[in-house]
Amino acid sequence: MTAALVKKRQSVSVAAYIALIPMALTVLLAYLGTMLWTARVSVSSSRTFPNSDFVGASQYIRLFNNERWLLSLQNVVVYGVLFIAACLIIGFLLAVFIDQKVMAEGALRTIFLYPYAMSFVATGLIWQWILNPELGIQEVLRKLGFTEAKFDWIVDQDMAIYTIVIATVWQASGLVMALMLSGLRGIDEELWKAARIDGIPRWRVYVSIVLPMLGPSVSTAFVLLFVMVVKVFDSVVAMTQGGPGTASEVPAKFIMDYLFGRANIGLASAASIVLLATVLAIVAPLYYVRSRRADKGM
């Protein structure tokens, strides 16, 4: 009887192992395998087809001598800083204002968040239309009598990247609002009573007490936004196609172009490894801190 029980337990745990085969295959082949493959190709001389020779860091050296790559890095840094800052600030403000026991709160929340449900492509195309210099906002301003009005950022080499900031902030700040709002709702009412008794102005409470308490919401939002920054591709393709010229080039698009359009997979692999290293360098410490905090039961 005991033997039968043991046997049963064994067969059951075999089922658990079998059930995890898809996950194991995904992890080993799709995640680890592809990472190793890409790392390997990045130190080979591969162009159209992968080679198995070893050329050391020469693809990386070529990469960092490539004007277009340097421009795309510069763009993504400018884009990332502005996008994350704007989303966090706007999202936080929206959450704070919505939290003032206002009327039609549900409707407002719905309005602020709906862009997030749409694809980056659709968002990009909408803004491409609104910012169109011939028929968009610029023309409306001119018709209104501001004949010198100029708002042609989307076709301006120096400004194109900012139009992508506008479109994606419009799309993603509602998400930050939703996260912050759930953080605000978790704050004890007593805090507000105490602050009122002490006569501390509301804005002061928000800045000095509430904001620090929202730490977890802010870090979650930051990670989400950061991942969006690294991935930014769809909206650029839809809005400017990286243009004018290569003015709004971003790393994700650079890699896709060199992989599939320009057949230089060695260089593209080096670029994606650089991207991967950046992501891990920023996200890993955040998650380490968070898991330690979770261990302490906070």
Place this chain on the structure above:
Amino acid sequence: MAANDSGVATAPASVAARRRKLAWTPARAGVYAFLIVAALFFLLPLYVMLVTSVKPMEEIRLGTLFALPVNLTLEPWVQAWRSACTGLECEGIRGGFWNSVAIVVPSTILSIAIGAVNGYALSFWRPRGAGVLFAILMMGAFIPVQVMVYPLVRVLAAVDLFSSLPGIVLIHTIFGMPVMTLLFRNYYAALPMELFKAARIDGGGFWRIFLQLMLPMSTPVIVVAVIMQVTGIWNDFLLGLVFAGSEHLPMTVQLNNIINTTTGERLYNVNMAATILTSVVPLALYFISGRWFVRGIASGAVKG
């Protein structure tokens, strides 16, 4: 809709007290002014998109972006659906719509099924080594797609799945696995372990406990998972572009092709109608599911 989402009960008396305190003051007016301006900013693109899509081209050429249409027409919508050029072919965006449906349905079902089994096995059975697998899987959520795209193309080509419907479904399943697994793992981890132990004592095996006990209790998490996957996969552009193949291009890719074609006059009204048509499914899902959608974001947020 209830004003308080967190479920923190506020005593009626204190609500009344607050209401009185929040009487009409300049600060209060400022709050509403800010919110109204913000709401207008968020609604503006939707408005522009809608009015552009029902204007004839003559009205669009006037450059009155915000004006309401004088001669309202539904022709752009018909064109967008039936005859706009999505590259070489000019059969409108309807093909892309059905492609997206064909991709979304199996991808959603498959990724949820695998995520649920993973989550269940990880929370209750905890086979040796599963924890490490799961940790790497979570890291996979942060790996930029570009690192994996080319090798995956080679692997799919080697097994003859590249540019096919099963191929793109498989890709969505692979990329959906981290979030789906996390979602179900967290859900099952919150269920009482005693329940599982009792089922074990009653002689339930791995699959029987899953199918007859856990799955029927999983409705809320499945709803969230469906919303997340349907929106995510419907809105995907990059994976569809690379893996779907010209026969199965999803709607987002076809939409981009319609709008960024360089031949002929740009039909902005048709473009906007096509954009709305592409956004209809996720928007409808968002408006219908509301709070569930937000809950989905929040659980997706844990992963990033």
